[in-house]
Amino acid sequence: MAVRTIAPDIYSVGAVDWELRLFDALIGTPQGTSYNAFLVIGQEKTALIDTVEPRFEEDLLKNLMRIGISSLDYIVINHAEQDHSGTLPLLLEMFPGATAVTNEKCKDLLVHLLQVPEHRIKTVKDGETLDLGGKTLEFMITPWVHWPETMITFEREQGVLFSCDLFGSHLATSELFVRDFTDVIGPAKRYYAEIMMPFAASVRGAMEKIADRDVRVIAPSHGPFYDDPSLIMDAYAEWSSDRVKNLVLLPYVSMHGSTRKMVSVFTDALIEGGVEVRPFDLTSSDLGEIAMTAVDAATIVIAAPTVLFGPHPAAFHAAYVLSALRPKTRYVSIIGSYGWGGKTVQNLTDTLSHIGAELIDPVYIRGYPKSEDLTALRNLADTIVKKHEGVITRP
Structure with a gap:
């Protein structure tokens, strides 16, 4: 220079x-x-x-x-x-x-x-x-x-x-x-x-x-x-203020399509409810872009399948980084699927607890999502819509 x-x-x-x-x-x-x-x-x-x-x-x-x-x-x-x-x-x-x-x-x-x-x-x-x-x-x-x-x-x-x-x-x-x-x-x-x-x-x-x-x-x-x-x-x-936006940050990873289907239905339900949502595929997304979105997001939802007995490593890494960055996010939740068992929800919620946000009941299912699972996802979206109404300052 x-x-x-x-x-x-x-x-x-x-x-x-x-x-x-x-x-x-x-x-x-x-x-x-x-x-x-x-x-x-x-x-x-x-x-x-x-x-x-x-x-x-x-x-x-x-x-x-x-x-x-x-x-x-x-x-x-x-x-x-x-x-x-x-x-x-x-x-x-x-x-x-x-x-x-x-x-x-x-x-x-x-x-x-x-x-x-x-x-x-x-x-x-x-x-x-x-x-x-x-x-x-x-x-x-x-x-x-x-x-x-x-x-x-x-x-x-x-x-x-x-x-x-x-x-x-x-x-x-x-x-x-x-x-x-x-x-x-x-x-x-x-x-x-x-x-x-x-x-x-x-x-x-x-x-x-x-x-x-x-x-x-x-x-x-x-x-x-x-x-x-x-x-x-x-x-x-x-x-640096405590103000958040009507925005959901949605980092996700899917191995065989089950979690991806859940993300698609969940994203549509949030949009229909008037909530902005930004999904990030963790296999290809820039972690910096995810961090930037976390600056404003009222809610973070991590979507991940279970690998062996815990969360997909990419999802765990995202949860770890977000917990370390400590955004002003008010709510967190988890969606995804498993095959035979494991502790994905526990591991992710324990990690995300460092943010200090309220945990909304996860939607974690076995196998490919069935009609009742899709209903649960839409209910989760409705809950987030109502939660945001209480914390978003309208212009």
């Missing part, structure tokens, strides 16, 4: 990873990502805010050279994860006069994960500031957004919020600022769903801290920046 100016004497000096398709060997990144790092030049001191994934250390160093940086006073680390901090050991070696700046919890992780010498780290507390000369950096500790040690940094004079992973998106782009939010809202929502959703309460707390600051630019650690902060802040306010 070329050096770009965010505001006077504030530069983007990070790197774009156009080819990445799996982040942390865990999260799909179909549109790549960026590792954003920032240089803030004051009248007296210079600070680098975050570093880059070590594979891109050369990009960062070249960008610093292009600006003519021969020394650094401070290297602010908002987050200890290596895509933020991984180049810190090299930078401390190359700039012996530089001091790493972070909070106490992050310092502990930097020492243990990257073996950074403790004497090279200055710790700051919530609300503490660093004067660079005409540019003031304010540090706000934001635990569990999304690690326990995360913080964000605010440059007061130009109103630039270096928001760490908050408001980010895994999106490789040549655009510095968001110009069309429709191009970014999908990756931003996916990022929220997969990374921030388990910590919605902490996200709301961080946003409350930001609310009384004069934020004019939001510069997250991944993806493009916002010179209209309301775009992403309004979206986050909705996503």
Whole structure:
């Protein structure tokens, strides 16, 4: 990534990873990502805010050279994860006069994960500031957004919020600022769903801290920046709220057609009842798309056959991921079929219990669905329709 100016004497000096398709060997990144790092030049001191994934250390160093940086006073680390901090050991070696700046919890992780010498780290507390000369950096500790040690940094004079992973998106782009939010809202929502959703309460707390600051630019650690902060802040306010939509998320897998038939009848019954439903075939669906749908869904129903004595592995995996993401879903249920027995319903309900949603009685049948089974599915759909009437806020 070329050096770009965010505001006077504030530069983007990070790197774009156009080819990445799996982040942390865990999260799909179909549109790549960026590792954003920032240089803030004051009248007296210079600070680098975050570093880059070590594979891109050369990009960062070249960008610093292009600006003519021969020394650094401070290297602010908002987050200890290596895509933020991984180049810190090299930078401390190359700039012996530089001091790493972070909070106490992050310092502990930097020492243990990257073996950074403790004497090279200055710790700051919530609300503490660093004067660079005409540019003031304010540090706000934001635990569990999304690690326990995360913080964000605010440059007061130009109103630039270096928001760490908050408001980010895994999106490789040549655009510095968001110009069309429709191009970014999908990756931003996916990022929220997969990374921030388990910590919605902490996200709301961080946003409350930001609310009384004069934020004019939001510069997250991944993806493009916002010179209209309301775009992403309004979206986050909705996503992290307790409001749900008249929507059923329906991940399913079928081996011999019985569960697929149940999904078809159940889907039609929900549509007839005025409920939006989004089925996802787990043998081919993108888990990120499922997570995005979970952000809004009032109900999650997992449809799966029994394999040996438990749920199909794809269904169990989906249930595990959804329980870990902890969406604001109000209701859960299970449908599917078995041949001779097993504990599919128990295993799935135990896993989904971590969401904290109300369990609606499952419809789990033996063999291919008979007329009474189809009636039970329609009754389940009717129950969901009535449940939604009590929790959906109509426009």
